[in-house]
Amino acid sequence: MKLTKLSLAAVLPLSLMVSPCFALDCASSGTIHVEGNSSIEVMPNIAELTYSSTSENKDAKIARQNVEKTISKLVDAAIKLGIKKENIISDSLNMYPKYTYPESKKPVFQGFSATRQVTVKVEDFSLIDKITTAAIDAGISGIYGFRYDVKDQSKYKLEAEKLAITDAKEKALRLANGFDVKLGKPCSLKFDKQSDFQMYNATSPRLLKTAMVNDMAQSSAVAYSPEKQTLTSKVYATFIIEDKD
Template identity: 30%
Template sequence: MKNKLLIGISTLLILVMAFGVFTLNAPNNISMADETGTDTRLVTVNGQGEIVVTPDLAFIDLGVQTKNVDASVAQQENAKLMTAVVDALKAAGIKADDIKTTGYNLYQTYDYVGDKQSDPYYVASNIVNVKIKDITKVGNTIDVASKAGANNVNNIRFTVSDDSKFYQEALKLAMTNAKGKATAIMSTFNKTPGVPYSVSEVSYGGSIYYDYSPAKALNEAAVATPIESGEITITANVSVGYDY
């Protein structure tokens, strides 16, 4: 009886081991299906949308540069003029929070007259960035600053205070543009684009920059400096993939 029981247990163990080996070697249909799948065929196109808007905000860099053989004198003269410029801007309606110092430099240099080098001197430079919420006053702001002592005016930038809603409209136009391209391409093999398989937002922009020369404001102080804001183009770009 005991021998029969041992023989039965041994036989069972052999069957279990054999089943395990068979299971390990058997193909796993579910895994294979997940790994292989089917190749997705895509048509990928780029779409662009543009919205033209009128700016309602401007930024200007205004600066004062002074020169002197004595560094401390150059600094003092610069501080006096820049204080006058800031005070004039505030008197013209620019809030203190909208005037921000963006750069200050003090360095020694020299000039050349022909082949002869001049004596060294110091240059002090102070630059503030001014936010102008009423863009009709951009030219007047330049004139006010120039009359107060600003001799460095540049980087006039027009933009909109909130471009998010315009950008979202531009995105919609970009998607429409992309679908039009995909429709034209896929029609050549009797297919039409459906719901996009993939969409990537690429980039956008919306600011206009002007390089402005201070000579105009300084030499024509009797005439208001004309500055035209023009229009801003808010651009959205997308990359869209359609499967078929």
Template identity: 30%
Template sequence: MSKSLTPMFLGSALICAAAALSVPAMAQQGRAEPTPRISVTGEGEVSLAPDMAILNLSVLREAETAREAVSVGSAAMKQVLAALKEAGIAERDLQTSGLNIQPRYTQPGPQAKPQAPKISGYAASNSLTVRIRDLSTVGAILDKTVSLGVNQGGDITFVNDDLKPGLAEARKRAVADALERARTLAEAAGVKLGRILAIEERPTRSGPMPLGKVMRAAAADSYVPVERGENNYGTSVNVVVEIAP
């Protein structure tokens, strides 16, 4: 009985061995060769004239009590707000950005027995962020706010309200720059380019920078000269291009 089954077992074993040998061969045949490619990075930048200014202004007042300091500062800020609205600044472009109250201390003189500093009064600071859409009025507005009691801040940042058109142009320039680099590399290597396999954009960088404090200049002159300059916006892209067969 066992002798008659031996050929059947041998046949099954041979079939299994043949199948096992055929699997790696089929895997090698089905494995695609990696597509030859060129990877490059392109950069694009645009310069835009700003169309809006952002001012940070503060009113600082000191008094014997915290309530009095806040009250005096609030009265001055109300005058500033009224003047800004009269100058054409919309309410949506006026935003209170901070209210800070701090005690003022007097240091004890040299004595035999150490003493802790004593509170001599309070300082209250009321801060305001202003968006100015008519840039021709920036200098006059600074001068007016200083005359009404603004005595801190004065940071100016020139920005662009709508960046979409500028960034779209920067992206086009970045892709064009990447493709030009790819063509240069392909020509140097003696190959031809095929289809684009991938495009990936890197984080966008933008250029508006604060001009710094100008309150001292505003206090010294009746008109503050302000130059808006230009803002630079840029982006970069990674482009992968196939090398044609």
């Protein structure tokens, strides 16, 4: 039996599936369209901790020196804990004048506010509490929480992509067998650009103010156990339906 212009759509319309390089083949043949999906769970193996130091003073130099002193103490403490220098990232200094604005009067200069952030990357999660304690001891004024991440993501993405491709092939074969047609070569293939890790912050990204930092200093050590992160992948494929012998 000869089949012409037969289209079995598992997921998407042809107009969304055809890429220019395969357009002629897809347009001139019956096709099967499928979407392959996969998801794998990966345990995070790195954490990024972010702290800030802020100082206000009418002398800009003093405000800056206070901030630099605090950041230097934290960096030195992190290095003593075994953190490599390349895993300690200090942002540039941010400084601006502060004013009050009395009603119907000229602005009143209050001084300069200097702020600098530092991010510490750790692979040993037992150091999270120790570094946070060191940051508090150094005099930091804010904690921005921390974020779990996965190093060497490429190998996990490759694994997820292979699973998505396998899923697409199996779906195409099930459709072909179910409708008693012969599955031909693919005429359009593409990955979904949105495939990626579903990241999460271990704490809210909002700033924890000085009062909360002081409360944390009084608390006992906390064990940090990250949750697995999910990596998803999706592929779209269009296969030609061939004539059965």
